[in-house]
Amino acid sequence: MEVGRLGDYSRRFFLRGTTAASLLSATSCRKIQNLLGLKEEHGLCLPPPNEEIDLISHAISRLSFGPTPSDYHHVKKLGVTHREAVNAYIEEQLNPQGIDDHHAQRAMRRFESLHAPLGEMYEYKEKHLLEQLTSATLMGAVQSKRQLYELMVHFWSDHFNIDVSKKDCKWLKAADDREVIRKHTFGNFLDLVSASALSPAMLWYLDGRQNRKRQPADYPNENYARELLELHTLGLNGGYTQKDVMEVARCLSGWTVRSKKRFFKGRVEFDPASHDDGAKVVLGHQISAGGGQKDLKDVLKILCEHPSTAQHLAEKLCVRFIADQPSAQSIKDVAETFLATSGDFTKVLRRVFSTEEFLTGPRGGKLKKPFELIVSSLRATRAEISSTANLIDYLVSLGHAPFQYPSPDGYPDVGAPWVGGLFWRWHFAIGLARNQIHPKIRIREAKLFQEAGGIAGFSAVLFGRKPTQEELMSFHRSGEPLAMAIASPAFQWR
Amino acid sequence: MIREATGIVSSEGGGAKTLVVIFLRGGADGLTMVPPIGDRDYYAARPTLAVKEPDILALGDTHYGLHPSMVGMQRLFHEGDLSIYPAVGSDDQTRSHFYAQDLMEHGGSEAGGWLGRFMRFREGESPGALSAIALGKVMPEVLRGAPAAAVIDSINRFSLSQRGESTSKIETELAELYGRDRTLMGEVAKDTLQAIKRIQELSKNDNQPNHGAQYGADSFSQSLRQTAQLIRAQVGLEAVSLDLNGWDSHFAQDTLITPLMVRLSEGLSNFRRDLGHLMEKVTVVVMTEFGRRVAENSSFGTDHGRGGVMFALSEGGGGRVIGDRPELESGILVxxxxxxxxxxxxAALKPILSHHGAGESFAKIFPSWSLKHSSQES
Known part of the structure; x- marks a missing residue:
């Protein structure tokens, strides 16, 4: 292929339709890049070559916030067969520390206040920490190579949802993100639940700090205990009773957070005088009297080892990674691994990705939530971002701003509630393609098209498969193929 | 799941009921807007600020009236559209604007706003992109948490492009590609494109208000005018939040709030006239974070208090005073x-939200309050 023809490339490509797409191989792409003297700063661009979403594209779209132009090539070269390559990719993503991510980590360290000690967080203005945390979350999702890790951070942030608009959570959520969610993302479930139970933000959000029994007549505050059972562990139909809720609340009574008016503000403490120290029975297990603060450890262990917890978490993970309505078999398989490994999340996730349904089931059937749509657009276009304010505005308009879900169950992970936001999805696509979102957010359309081989190659990057003839014609007729491809139905799914 | 779902979005957006929430920020003085008639203690506590008895606009045979600047609202009351709640408030004890506004907008110590939760949990079809809007510059707390909400200065911002350039070719192709989509997404796309077209026509046409309504040029009146335009355009608008600021009248109260009362009264009155029969699907709620101290202070103003007034405007749903405000003897003051x-x-909002389709979800809209009060209800 000659350089002189490159200007015509996309039009020619379009005219020749789908047959032309087969010309696009790694070799031709590399040739184009070498001829143009393009630096391989991002790795080689290889658009997915098949008419259907293949296993590699499927794995990338499910284990990440969406492909960059070089991801397909990156994964493909990890193995001889697609299956081998995908297995190697899964292992790579399950071991985030092994991934060189200095570029993104440096970008995320810019948000200095997020690294402040707990007590100092109260010194920031209320909105500052939320802005910083949202920006860091967004930038991590866009730039980090540890994509599965970031995706799971997102998953846990919903599972252990904390809305920052509730009282002191506006200061304390940043510490929760750091010390609870990010610290235990790929760890053990019991450790994660234990950290969350004693997270100052969670103690504020679900009123655990007010759960005390000082006199015989005091009733414990059940709010956290109920959500712990219903949302965090066993699940709504997990087989617990109202009596269990009250018993769990009794076990957890006495834990509180030092107020912001005192020294060591935000510190979590156990007050024996506010703890109900009598004997308890939780889900048939005896907890003897006089346990004091050890009750918390005992009760969380009972909850985390309960088979309903394995079932509940398995179902949520299958909904996240496989389908809005995953098969009972997949859930059963994952739940078994959860039980067998006592909730070791590296192993549990590995099991999700080895289910028959993940590997051979339907592809491209999960609607992107707004955050995913925005992040996947920024990743695919290699947007240069030095301001996130307008991106956050879009997330607010689309009803999906991180850490702002108004009830404890977290943002829904299925498609139906999200389908109403098409207006803002299109608005964003057009703004991004026209470089009009913000002066500090830039994409380079010409370069993207050169690398990928015109709009046909680039939309293959977006969709994980070659575009159809109808799609290509529509992109061209619109006069703004890039905007149209990002706004198109195919890119709304993953 | 989406792929099977049907009929979640109405094809025209015409069936939607619209709830407009106007927040009077700063703590509006209920005793000036809705003065008592024949209450000697009122005149004793407010030697300079009390509305003189002959000036009070009567509200039928009730023992409440309206400030003389609120002629429009008096007419709305007599026409049976305006309800007056003379002593409404929250459990706020701090008398702090920010705390009290948050409390009232969140619906208690919940996170997120009650109007946002209403949009998320109310029964019926999923909200669309144009279902909930705030006219202003920032997302008000009351609407936070809605599944999709837009903050706009002006309805002209309802264009797919940032700077108002044409997107008609893209719209044509969106119709083409999404038209092939047989899932719910295809339906939503069709509705959304229609809504965009209707709004484009609105901003293109001169679009004078109907029935001789004449809105003021201030931003509050213009926001009401645009709300009426959106309702007429049938874009599926269900929740609107707008603010009328400046009620914090510690000093020279009369000169400060009289223009605001005119604005509110004239604004509502024009809005009602403009909408005509379309008003049957609309409710306007006017609320404020707290009322003001009964006794005036030494600088012809009033300080932060507790009970304030609320108004609700809906076709044929008014003409009455709901609830009561006791005579202002010192013994009853708090x-x-x-x-x-x-x-x-x-409690005041409950029947209104039910009328707008809250259904069984009321407990999710005001969780802690509903829990506390469920035992008192039948």
Whole structure:
């Protein structure tokens, strides 16, 4: 292929339709890049070559916030067969520390206040920490190579949802993100639940700090205990009773957070005088009297080892990674691994990705939530971002701003509630393609098209498969193929 | 799941009921807007600020009236459209604007706003992109948490492009590609494109208000005008939040709030006239974070208090005073001398939200309050 023809490339490509797409191989792409003297700063661009979403594209779209132009090539070269390559990719993503991510980590360290000690967080203005945390979350999702890790951070942030608009959570959520969610993302479930139970933000959000029994007549505050059972562990139909809720609340009574008016503000403490120290029975297990603060450890262990917890978490993970309505078999398989490994999340996730349904089931059937749509657009276009304010505005308009879900169950992970936001999805696509979102957010359309081989190659990057003839014609007729491809139905799914 | 779902979005957006929430920020003085008639203690506590008895606009045979600047609202009351709640408030004890506004907008110590939760949990079809809007510059707390909400200065911002350039070719192709989509997404796309077209026509045409309504040029009146335009355009608008600021009248109260009362009264009156029969699907709620101290202070103003007023405007749903405000004898006043809260604002909102389709979800809209009050209800 000659350089002189490159200007015509996309039009020619379009005219020749789908047959032309087969010309696009790694070799031709590399040739184009070498001829143009393009630096391989991002790795080689290889658009997915098949008419259907293949296993590699499927794995990338499910284990990440969406492909960059070089991801397909990156994964493909990890193995001889697609299956081998995908297995190697899964292992790579399950071991985030092994991934060189200095570029993104440096970008995320810019948000200095997020690294402040707990007590100092109260010194920031209320909105500052939320802005910083949202920006860091967004930038991590866009730039980090540890994509599965970031995706799971997102998953846990919903599972252990904390809305920052509730009282002191506006200061304390940043510490929760750091010390609870990010610290235990790929760890053990019991450790994660234990950290969350004693997270100052969670103690504020679900009123655990007010759960005390000082006199015989005091009733414990059940709010956290109920959500712990219903949302965090066993699940709504997990087989617990109202009596269990009250018993769990009794076990957890006495834990509180030092107020912001005192020294060591935000510190979590156990007050024996506010703890109900009598004997308890939780889900048939005896907890003897006089346990004091050890009750918390005992009760969380009972909850985390309960088979309903394995079932509940398995179902949520299958909904996240496989389908809005995953098969009972997949859930059963994952739940078994959860039980067998006592909730070791590296192993549990590995099991999700080895289910028959993940590997051979339907592809491209999960609607992107707004955050995913925005992040996947920024990743695919290699947007240069030095301001996130307008991106956050879009997330607010689309009803999906991180850490702002108004009830404890977290943002829904299925498609139906999200389908109403098409207006803002299109608005964003057009703004991004026209470089009009913000002066500090830039994409380079010409370069993207050169690398990928015109709009046909680039939309293959977006969709994980070659575009159809109808799609290509529509992109061209619109006069703004890039905007149209990002706004198109195919890119709304993953 | 999406792929099987049907009929979640109405094809025309015409069936939607619209709830407009106007927040009077700063703590509006209920005793000036809705003065008592024949209450000697009122005149004793307010030697300079009390509305003189002959000036009070009567509200039928009730023992309440309206400030003389609120002629429009008096007419709305007599026409049976305006309800007046004379002593509404929250459980706020701090008398702090920010705390009290948050409390009233969140619906208690919940996170997120009650209007946002209403949009997320109310029964019926999923909200669309144009279902919930705030006219202003920032997302108000009351709407936070809605599944999709837009903050706009002006309805002209409802264009797919940032700077108002044409997107008609893209719209044509969106119709083409999404038209092939047989899932719910295809339906939503069709509705959304229609809504965009209707709004484009709105901003293109001169679009004078109907029935001789003449809105003021201030931003509050213009926001009401645009709300009426959106309702007429049938874009599926269900929740609107707008603010009328500046009620914090510690000093020279009369000169400060009289223009605001005119604005509110004229604004509502024009809005009602403009909408005509379309008003049958619309409710306007006017609320404020708290009322003000009964006794005036030494600088012809009033300080932060407790019970304040609320108004609701809906076709044929008014013409009455709901709840009661006791005579202002000192024995009944609370704290440093404030009107007691006789009706919780959530109790006032409950029937309105039910009318707008809250259905069984009321407990999710006001969770902690509903829990506390479920035992008192039948």
């Amino acid at each position: 704290g440093p001398g404030d009107v007691p809260v006789q009706m919780d604002y959530r």
